[in-house]
Amino acid sequence: MTSTTPTPSAADRPGPEPFTAEDYRVRMDRAAEAAADAGLDGVLVAPGPDLIHLTGYLPVPTERLTVLVLRAGEDPVLVVPTLEAPDAAGSVGGPALSLRNWTDGADPYATVAPLLGATGRFAVSDNTWALHLLGLQQALPDASYVSLTAALPMLRAVKDAHELARLAAAGEAADRAYGEILTVRFAGRRESEVAADLAALLLRFGHSQVDFTVVGSGPNGANPHHEAGERVIEHGDTVVLDFGGLKDGYGSDTTRTVHVGEPSVAEQHVHDVVREAQQAGVEAVRPGAACQDVDRAAREIIEAAGYGDLFIHRTGHGIGVTTHEPPYMIEGEEQPLVPGMCFSVEPGIYLPGRFGVRIEDIVTVTEDGARRFNNTSREMAIVE
Known part of the structure; x- marks a missing residue:
C-alpha cells in the first residue's frame, strides 16, 4: 500500500468530549419512561450494545448474570457478580447506578426477583443469553418478557x-x-x-x-x-x-x-x-x-x-x-x-x-x- 502524501495520525487529533455519569443517567431515565409509556413495567438489559449505550459499562458476557434493571420512578439498579462489582462501580456510568452483587454459589435470579415483583411485563435486550432469560422465567413464572427492539425500537435511534x-x-x-x-x-x-x-x-x-x-x-x-x-x-x-x-x-x-x-x-x-x-x-x-x-x-x-x-x-x-x-x-x-x-x-x-x-x-x-x-x-x- 502506498500513499502520495503524509497523513497525520489519529493521535494528532483531539479526542471527543467524554460522556459523563449524568449523560448516562439521562439515557437510563429516558429508557425507563419510554418503557412505561409503552405499557411495560421495566427494562432488563444484559451486556451488549444496549448496556454500553445506557451505562458505558462493557463487561464480557458470561454464564454469570449481569443485568441492568430500569423502572420508571426508581433508581437504576445493576446486578453484577461480586467479583465484577469493582469494575462496574468504577465505570463512567457507575455513579448513576445502584449496585446489587451476588456471590458464586448463590442464586442470581433471587437477587433480581425482588427488583421486579411477582408479575409484570418487561422488555429484555435482544442479546440476553437464553440461560439467563430462562432463569428469570423460573424465578418469576407470572412475569412476561418481550424483545427490547420490538417493544422500544427507537431506544438508541435519536442521538445527542x-x-x-x-x-x-x-x-x-x-x-x-x-x-x-x-x-x-x-x-x-x-x-x-x-x-x-x-x-x-x-x-x-x-x-x-x-x-x-x-x-x-x-x-x-x-x-x-x-x-x-x-x-x-x-x-x-x-x-x-x-x-x-x-x-x-x-x-x-x-x-x-x-x-x-x-x-x-x-x-x-x-x-x-x-x-x-x-x-x-x-x-x-x-x-x-x-x-x-x-x-x-x-x-x-x-x-x-x-x-x-x-x-x-x-x-x-x-x-x-x-x-x-x-x-x-x-x-x-x-x-x-x-x-x-x-x-x-x-x-x-x-x-x-x-x-x-x-x-x-x-x-x-x-x-x-x-x-x-x-x-x-x-x-x-x-x-x-
Whole structure:
C-alpha cells in the first residue's frame, strides 16, 4: 500500500468530549419512561450494545448474570457478580447506578426477583443469553418478557450532540481511508489484499475496531455482502468497496464503487442510476417523513430505469454503537424521522455474473433535511 502524501495520525487529533455519569443517567431515565409509556413495567438489559449505550459499562458476557434493571420512578439498579462489582462501580456510568452483587454459589435470579415483583411485563435486550432469560422465567413464572427492539425500537435511534460528533468523526475517518485506497494498485492483486489495506487505513485514521471490508470485484460485486476472497482483480473490473467499524465507540459505514480502468457504457449507466437513486434517498430525508419514504424515493429511480428486480435489499439501516441497528429504511416501516436519527442511504443494483454497484452515505436527520457524514465523491472513481 502506498500513499502520495503524509497523513497525520489519529493521535494528532483531539479526542471527543467524554460522556459523563449524568449523560448516562439521562439515557437510563429516558429508557425507563419510554418503557412505561409503552405499557411495560421495566427494562432488563444484559451486556451488549444496549448496556454500553445506557451505562458505558462493557463487561464480557458470561454464564454469570449481569443485568441492568430500569423502572420508571426508581433508581437504576445493576446486578453484577461480586467479583465484577469493582469494575462496574468504577465505570463512567457507575455513579448513576445502584449496585446489587451476588456471590458464586448463590442464586442470581433471587437477587433480581425482588427488583421486579411477582408479575409484570418487561422488555429484555435482544442479546440476553437464553440461560439467563430462562432463569428469570423460573424465578418469576407470572412475569412476561418481550424483545427490547420490538417493544422500544427507537431506544438508541435519536442521538445527542456528543453522539453526533462521534458519528461525524467516524464518517470523516472512513472518508480519509477511501481517499487513500484510491492511490493503491487494484489490478493484479487479490480482493483480500485490498481489504487488508482498507482495514489498515481505518485503524490508521482512528478506528479501534474494523467490522467489515467488503471488496467485491467483477461478478463478486453482484453479492452485496461478498466476503473479500482470493479472486485476482482484473483490468476492466467494477469493484464495490463497503467498509466500516467503530471509532470512539461509534460506527462508520460507507460504500463506493470504483472501476479498474475506464468503464463500459453499460457499467457507467448503472452507476449513474445508483448515484441518482442515492441522491433521491438523501433528499427524501426530513423530519416527519416515514422511514419507508427514503426507501421509496431511491427505489423509484431504480425501478424507472428498469432495474427494480436487481435492487435486492433495504435502502438503509440505523447506526450508532453498532453498525446496524434501528431504524430501517424499508417499505412498511412507518416510523417518522426526527432530528438526531442516523442511518445509511445505500441503494444498489446487482447484475448476477457481471458486476454490482452500491453507493452509501451515513446521514443524520436535521431540523430541515439531512446532513451527510460521508462526503467523498460519488462519481465512479478510476483506479489502476
